[in-house]
Amino acid sequence: MSVLIVDGREIEFEPPATIIEACNKAGVYLPHLCWRPDFSPHGSCRVCTVRANGREVAACITAAEDGMRVENTADDIVEKRKTLLSMLFVEGNHVCPACEKSGNCQLQAVAYYHGVTAPTLTYFYPPRPLDASHPDVVIDLNRCILCELCVRASRQSDGKNVFSIGGRGIDAHLVVNSETGRLGDSELDIDDRAAHICPVGAILPRRGAFQTPIGRRKYDIDPIDVAGDASEGET
Amino acid sequence: MTEELDALETAANPDTLKRVVIEPVTRVEGHGKVTLLLDDEDRVRQARLHIVEFRGFEKFVQGRPYWELPVMVQRLCGICPVSHHLAASKAIDRINGVTDLPPTADKIRRLLHFGQVLQSHALHFFHLSSPDLVFGYDDAVSHRNIFGILDDHPDIARRGIMLRQFGQQVIEAIAGKRIHGNVAVPGGVNKALTAAERAALGEPMKEVLEHAKEALELARRLFLADVDHSSRFARVDTAMLSLVRNDGALELYDGGLRARSIDGGAIFDHVPVEAYGEHIREQVKPWSYMKFPYITDLGRDAGAYRVGPLARVNNCDFIDTPLAEAARVEFRAFAEPAPVQSTLAFHWARMIELLHCAEAIERLLADDDLSGGELRSDGEMTHEGVGVIEAPRGTLFHHFLVDDQGLVRRANLIVSTTSNNRAMNDSIRRVALDELDGRTLTEGLLNRIEVAIRAYDPCLSCATHALGKMPLALELVDHDGDTIATLRRDVDGGVRRSV
Numbered sequence: 001m002s003v004l005i006v007d008g009r010e011i012e013f014e015p016p017a018t019i020i021e022a023c024n025k026a027g028v029y030l031p032h033l034c035w036r037p038d039f040s041p042h043g044s045c046r047v048c049t050v051r052a053n054g055r056e057v058a059a060c061i062t063a064a065e066d067g068m069r070v071e072n073t074a075d076d077i078v079e080k081r082k083t084l085l086s087m088l089f090v091e092g093n094h095v096c097p098a099c100e101k102s103g104n105c106q107l108q109a110v111a112y113y114h115g116v117t118a119p120t121l122t123y124f125y126p127p128r129p130l131d132a133s134h135p136d137v138v139i140d141l142n143r144c145i146l147c148e149l150c151v152r153a154s155r156q157s158d159g160k161n162v163f164s165i166g167g168r169g170i171d172a173h174l175v176v177n178s179e180t181g182r183l184g185d186s187e188l189d190i191d192d193r194a195a196h197i198c199p200v201g202a203i204l205p206r207r208g209a210f211q212t213p214i215g216r217r218k219y220d221i222d223p224i225d226v227a228g229d230a231s232e233g234e235t
Numbered sequence: 236m237t238e239e240l241d242a243l244e245t246a247a248n249p250d251t252l253k254r255v256v257i258e259p260v261t262r263v264e265g266h267g268k269v270t271l272l273l274d275d276e277d278r279v280r281q282a283r284l285h286i287v288e289f290r291g292f293e294k295f296v297q298g299r300p301y302w303e304l305p306v307m308v309q310r311l312c313g314i315c316p317v318s319h320h321l322a323a324s325k326a327i328d329r330i331n332g333v334t335d336l337p338p339t340a341d342k343i344r345r346l347l348h349f350g351q352v353l354q355s356h357a358l359h360f361f362h363l364s365s366p367d368l369v370f371g372y373d374d375a376v377s378h379r380n381i382f383g384i385l386d387d388h389p390d391i392a393r394r395g396i397m398l399r400q401f402g403q404q405v406i407e408a409i410a411g412k413r414i415h416g417n418v419a420v421p422g423g424v425n426k427a428l429t430a431a432e433r434a435a436l437g438e439p440m441k442e443v444l445e446h447a448k449e450a451l452e453l454a455r456r457l458f459l460a461d462v463d464h465s466s467r468f469a470r471v472d473t474a475m476l477s478l479v480r481n482d483g484a485l486e487l488y489d490g491g492l493r494a495r496s497i498d499g500g501a502i503f504d505h506v507p508v509e510a511y512g513e514h515i516r517e518q519v520k521p522w523s524y525m526k527f528p529y530i531t532d533l534g535r536d537a538g539a540y541r542v543g544p545l546a547r548v549n550n551c552d553f554i555d556t557p558l559a560e561a562a563r564v565e566f567r568a569f570a571e572p573a574p575v576q577s578t579l580a581f582h583w584a585r586m587i588e589l590l591h592c593a594e595a596i597e598r599l600l601a602d603d604d605l606s607g608g609e610l611r612s613d614g615e616m617t618h619e620g621v622g623v624i625e626a627p628r629g630t631l632f633h634h635f636l637v638d639d640q641g642l643v644r645r646a647n648l649i650v651s652t653t654s655n656n657r658a659m660n661d662s663i664r665r666v667a668l669d670e671l672d673g674r675t676l677t678e679g680l681l682n683r684i685e686v687a688i689r690a691y692d693p694c695l696s697c698a699t700h701a702l703g704k705m706p707l708a709l710e711l712v713d714h715d716g717d718t719i720a721t722l723r724r725d726v727d728g729g730v731r732r733s734v
Contacts, residue, residue, distance in 0.1 A: 211420060213425045
């Protein structure tokens with residue numbers, strides 16, 4: 001067993017493990033969006049940024065080392081995460097009051113966890129399309145945060161290759177692997193994990209909107225450090 | 236409407252006239268202003284109620300999935316979001332091919348709506364209008380407000396606050412939040428009420444009914460205190476439009492359309508709401524963001540109508556709760572068989588409805604269907620849905636067309652206050668002629684204009700939907716407040732950009 005020291009608390013872990021894996025097993029919450037324990041890490045959202053032995057790193061792609069000192073709740077680290085979260089909000093068009101994922105959305109829940117309750121940066125208002133060509137699933141790219149969970153779920157769980165990320169930098173966007181580029185012409189099936197894994201309201205099964213009353217949605221009941229990751233497919 | 240009032244819409248020589256502006260109109264929901272143009276002898280030559288804010292919901296719901304509509308459009312308003320939520324929900328029931336909801340869903344929605352109308356009516360009568368009615372139009376402006384009521388008549392203020400609170404508690408229990416909650420889904424609702432929730436809501440019912448009766452008595456007494464003034468002030472004679480139940484009863488949630496003429500005769504009756512477009516059209520005028528609807532059969536000039544409590548209590552044959560029905564009979568005796576046309580009678584009619592809501596809530600809370608298990612119905616998807624409801628301020632129309640993928644292609648909303656636009660303008664012209672013409676203007680005199688508008692309980696932010704036809708100016712302003720660029724669309728549709 002090796003030991004990681006997180007905000008002064010010693011936690012044991014079995015190498016090899018990343019910092020976030022070690023913390024997750026020990027019940028220490030590290031805010032994150034693009035990480036799930038059963039997929040290969042991606043390191044794209046950077047919301048799990050911590051300071052490890054004095055260096056700022058993404059906890060999901062940094063190996064935990066014996067005796068490593070990790071700062072998770074330091075004020076300056078939290079401020080950086082809040083800025084990252086604010087950037088995610090303004091890069092897309094996240095209209096929480098009208099979004100069916102509200103209350104079950106991981107981006108919203110992490111933002112609340114860190115006290116990000118109002119925009120602090122200027123909105124980009126990018127023009128982003130909505131693809132409703134699939135009979136069972138709708139993609140609203142206004143809400144996509146490019147976490148690639150759908151990309152990995154399609155490849156690693158479903159044995160398909162429905163999604164990918166195209167473009168670079170601010171032009172990066174989710175693309176659908178079909179001749180027309182439309183979801184309705186792809187191999188996606190409603191039973192695929194990729195159809196349900198989206199942590200925000202970008203990929204949504206039809207006929208499930210607003211079925212859970214306010215007060216019974218996942219993050220109405222408990223904050224994300226208690227409730228955990230967004231449930232797959234729940235709106 | 237009369238030629239005398241019509242003449243005050245547009246003065247022949249506005250540039251030579253003095254301009255008096257009441258901005259903002261206070262103690263109403265939303266932003267509006269009144270402009271008066273006076274000649275050298277202080278005679279009123281033009282009077283207009285302008286709606287100065289711009290919304291655009293009909294446009295930006297286009298391209299969105301239809302199931303978002305009830306949640307999205309309720310953001311039109313913070314006072315009556317439940318009405319928009321339910322009107323849109325009724326429309327998307329139709330898009331889902333559902334015409335009959337399970338009893339639990341139907342009754343949950345009705346209870347929610349009664350709570351909404353009750354709280355909105357209480358807010359309007361006590362918080363917004365009672366200072367004028369109790370203290371008089373000329374009372375000092377620093378005293379003529381809800382805080383003055385709290386100081387001088389705490390019993391009245393407490394009654395208003397308690398009634399509004401109760402209505403909000405009904406909404407919260409059902410929709411999860413007092414403002415902008417969510418319960419209606421395509422074909423039904425997402426929750427029922429437990430027996431414990433119903434019991435908790437029923438606890439203050441006796442007090443609510445007592446307060447509602449006292450509120451009605453206050454409104455009635457204030458109207459009758461000076462019948463001549465109450466009957467004459469801001470009076471305009473119009474047709475009346477509302478929903479009524481199949482048997483002619485007052486109906487707030489569902490039913491067919493009924494319009495009565497000025498003399499009380501039927502213009503149309505029990506018209507299915509889907510056919511609203513055959514009977515109502517909307518006119519656009521270049522000086523307001525609010526449209527001017529009219530009854531098609533009567534034509535643009537003679538087709539003005541009113542909606543809201545005055546129209547509903549006038550139009551229905553009876554109210555199916557005993558206390559409100561007794562009050563309706565007394566109210567209607569004033570003018571029967573013609574409708575009561577007095578603008579100030581809105582307040583009296585509003586409190587009759589408030590009492591009806593309290594009685595109806597008490598009755599519904601005892602209904603075990605509220606705790607039933609079947610919450611939704613399904614049907615075959617269609618491409619069009621019309622949902623009509625009686626919002627606190629009057630008949631509210633939501634009409635949506637969707638494509639094969641379920642995305643909204645077109646939306647048309649005729650919001651209650653919009654239907655009263657013509658009448659409100661004529662009411663302020665009536666006041667301008669009767670009370671202001673040729674006199675030196677004072678705050679008290681100008682307040683009479685606002686008193687006339689307030690009687691309608693307008694929701695100005697709900698009612699501005701003229702996107703695509705109205706002149707519009709967009710200004711790009713930098714952080715120092717300097718205008719960098721301006722984009723103007725003229726009334727003829729031409730667009731000009733200046734940098």
